[in-house]
Amino acid sequence: MHKKTIAQLAAGLRSGDFTSIELTQACLERIRRLDSKLNAFITVSEEQALAAAQTADSTRAAGRGGALTGIPIAHKDIFCTQGVKTSCGSRMLDNFIAPYDAHVVERLKAAGAVMVGKTNMDEFAMGSSNETSFFGPVHNPWVDTAVPGGSSGGSAAAVAARLVPAATGTDTGGSIRQPAALCGISGLKPTYGRVSRYGMIAFASSLDQGGPMARTVEDLAWLLEVMAGFDPRDSTCVERPVPRYAAGIDAPLTGLTIGLPKEYFGAGLSPAVGDLIQAAIEVVRRLGAQIKEISLPNSHLAVPVYYVIAPAEASSNLSRYDGVRYGYRCIQPRDLEDMYERTRGEGFGAEVKRRIMVGTYVLSAGYYDAYYLKAQQVRRMIRDDFIRAFEEVDVILGPTAPTAAFDLGEKTSDPVQMYLSDIYTIAVNLAGLPALSIPAGFAAGRPVGLQLISNFFAEERLLNVGHRYQQETDWHARIPPGYE
Amino acid sequence: MSLGPSQVREIAHLARLAIDRNDIPAYVENLSRILDFVEQLGSVATEGTAPLAHPLEMPQRLRADVVEEEDQRELFQSIAPATQDGLYLVPKVIE
Numbered sequence: 001m002h003k004k005t006i007a008q009l010a011a012g013l014r015s016g017d018f019t020s021i022e023l024t025q026a027c028l029e030r031i032r033r034l035d036s037k038l039n040a041f042i043t044v045s046e047e048q049a050l051a052a053a054q055t056a057d058s059t060r061a062a063g064r065g066g067a068l069t070g071i072p073i074a075h076k077d078i079f080c081t082q083g084v085k086t087s088c089g090s091r092m093l094d095n096f097i098a099p100y101d102a103h104v105v106e107r108l109k110a111a112g113a114v115m116v117g118k119t120n121m122d123e124f125a126m127g128s129s130n131e132t133s134f135f136g137p138v139h140n141p142w143v144d145t146a147v148p149g150g151s152s153g154g155s156a157a158a159v160a161a162r163l164v165p166a167a168t169g170t171d172t173g174g175s176i177r178q179p180a181a182l183c184g185i186s187g188l189k190p191t192y193g194r195v196s197r198y199g200m201i202a203f204a205s206s207l208d209q210g211g212p213m214a215r216t217v218e219d220l221a222w223l224l225e226v227m228a229g230f231d232p233r234d235s236t237c238v239e240r241p242v243p244r245y246a247a248g249i250d251a252p253l254t255g256l257t258i259g260l261p262k263e264y265f266g267a268g269l270s271p272a273v274g275d276l277i278q279a280a281i282e283v284v285r286r287l288g289a290q291i292k293e294i295s296l297p298n299s300h301l302a303v304p305v306y307y308v309i310a311p312a313e314a315s316s317n318l319s320r321y322d323g324v325r326y327g328y329r330c331i332q333p334r335d336l337e338d339m340y341e342r343t344r345g346e347g348f349g350a351e352v353k354r355r356i357m358v359g360t361y362v363l364s365a366g367y368y369d370a371y372y373l374k375a376q377q378v379r380r381m382i383r384d385d386f387i388r389a390f391e392e393v394d395v396i397l398g399p400t401a402p403t404a405a406f407d408l409g410e411k412t413s414d415p416v417q418m419y420l421s422d423i424y425t426i427a428v429n430l431a432g433l434p435a436l437s438i439p440a441g442f443a444a445g446r447p448v449g450l451q452l453i454s455n456f457f458a459e460e461r462l463l464n465v466g467h468r469y470q471q472e473t474d475w476h477a478r479i480p481p482g483y484e
Numbered sequence: 485m486s487l488g489p490s491q492v493r494e495i496a497h498l499a500r501l502a503i504d505r506n507d508i509p510a511y512v513e514n515l516s517r518i519l520d521f522v523e524q525l526g527s528v529a530t531e532g533t534a535p536l537a538h539p540l541e542m543p544q545r546l547r548a549d550v551v552e553e554e555d556q557r558e559l560f561q562s563i564a565p566a567t568q569d570g571l572y573l574v575p576k577v578i579e
Contacts, residue, residue, distance in 0.1 A: 095563075096563065097563055099556070099559045099560055099562075099563065192539045192540060193540055193542075206537060206538050206539065232545075232547065235544060235545055236538070236540070236542075238540070238542075239545075301524070301525065301528060303521075304521060304522040304523075304524055304525050305525065307518060307521065307522050308522050308525070315499060319500075322500075323565060324564070324565070324572050324574055325560070325563075325564050325572060326560075326563045326564060326565075327565075329565035329566075333575050334575070335575050335576070335577075336574055336575050336577050337500070338575075339574065339575055340500040341497075341500050341501060341502040342502045344499075344500055344501050344502070345501050345502030345503060345504075346502070348501070350507075350510075353496075353501055353503070353511075354511065354514055354515060354518070356499045356501060357492070357495045357496060357499055357501070357511070357515060358515060358518055358519070359499075360495050360498050360499040361487075361495050361515070361519070362522075364495075364498065370526065371522065371525075373535055374525050374526065374528070374530060375522075375525060376535030376536050376537060377528075377530035377533040377534070377535050377536075378525055378528055378530060378533075379535070379536045380533055380534060380535065380536035381528075381530070381533060383536060383539065414517070415514055415517065415518060416517055416518060416521045419521075430539070431539055432538075432539020432540055433539075456540075
């Protein structure tokens with residue numbers, strides 16, 4: 001059962017080949033047996049999962065239910081789940097039981113999906129390797145000594161190892177796409193505003209966006225259809241109808257123009273990754289797409305812009321962790337200031353503290369114009385590059401990450417080297433565009449991801465190209481050794 | 485842009501973060517490295533470019549001015565570190 005996609009599992013549930021209870025028990029059994037090697041889960045919610053599976057079975061027995069009714073999923077531990085711990089990968093929230101569900105959790109629950117647990121992640125989603133988690137690093141299912149990517153590393157590893165058919169993730173600078181690439185699965189970052197951020201713990205609010213992670217693009221389409229949609233509780237959520245994403249994925253690619261940004265194929269790209277992306281270009285060319293070289297001239301500025309804007313927003317968002325209303329509080333504070341400083345000093349890990357300090361510095365009097373205002377100006381230039389490109393092409397194609405998965409510990413001593421692993425994903429967040437990462441092969445046994453970027457709210461186009469590509473290739477169907 | 489230990493201590497104080505004295509040299513090095521890296525933005529010509537705060541540049545949506553939330557004080561305070569009589573407890577601030 002663990003090898004099946006959501007589409008196949010839904011067919012099995014519908015025809016009565018197995019029940020949601022059986023399916024959920026099989027997932028829980030695999031998690032129990034295999035997750036000690038991966039550390040992909042922070043919390044496994046067995047009791048709630050079995051109750052939800054029971055409900056799903058009754059719904060199906062009554063002749064109701066949709067594509068996701070009875071399908072087990074995992075949520076990244078950044079989404080608030082009523083009654084189940086939401087730690088955000090941090091000591092600060094190790095005791096936090098949210099009093100409500102995030103919008104995405106509510107929607108998937110209403111659609112009948114069965115939550116089996118909460119996945120590991122970089123602390124407050126700040127990291128590209130899952131090594132900043134308070135709960136320890138996640139191991140890549142393909143190579144035990146390699147990182148799974150981050151920050152949604154637990155979700156990516158759990159899906160790749162076939163512990164769950166799908167999981168949620170969030171993407172602020174590449175946190176869905178980069179781990180999807182490094183673990184050999186499919187992941188979609190929707191347009192900013194497409195999916196409500198209500199109940200999704202905030203990191204950088206003008207960049208954060210939740211999205212689905214699964215093995216196939218078809219499954220992403222089913223998930224997005226449920227996750228997307230208007231929610232007045234997120235003031236930036238866009239009031240716009242949700243297309244039936246799965247309906248359009250088979251369309252032919254004839255007449256489609258795909259742009260290759262020359263800046264994404266430059267010196268920083270590993271030759272092995274470059275070769276696989278070239279092979280993927282040939283596949284979409286054979287499917288009828290026109291290929292055209294384009295330029296995104298300000299691409300090289302995306303990472304520095306991000307490391308001003310994201311820490312600035314984070315320093316403001318994370319000021320709420322003060323030890324007063326919820327979460328960690330230091331013991332025996334001398335006075336209020338001591339309580340704030342020690343609570344935050346002890347509750348946050350090193351990378352989170354670094355980013356809060358960078359944000360505090362760039363927003364401080366005398367430095368605001370030189371850093372924050374400047375970064376916002378360059379942000380517009382980066383976005384305008386994409387707007388110009390989409391006058392010429394329908395989809396932009398390139399690598400998701402410059403290399404395959406690196407080793408645990410390889411980049412922990414130099415934050416800037418770690419930041420550069422998101423060099424091809426970050427500009428998309430700054431511009432607010434949707435982007436997809438899908439498996440495109442292996443470099444020395446480690447998965448490599450292909451990134452597709454489209455115009456605002458054109459997720460259908462991405463899913464269409466990704467699905468057609470997956471009809472021609474079988475990279476997404478490969479299973480890591482030891483997890484068959 | 486290089487920071488010194490006293491600047492790092494000042495920033496940590498502004499952010500209300502207690503930093504172990506032994507960790508200061510590592511923060512000095514890492515924060516300086518990050519700021520050096522973002523410094524390259526200084527040489528970009530941006531005259532006449534308006535700052536972009538939000539990718540969709542949409543106006544803030546307003547809702548009708550009516551009560552929508554119900555009182556859930558007990559529920560929210562059930563996860564607080566310390567409360568009494570419906571209030572959050574913190575160390576004494578007024579002598």
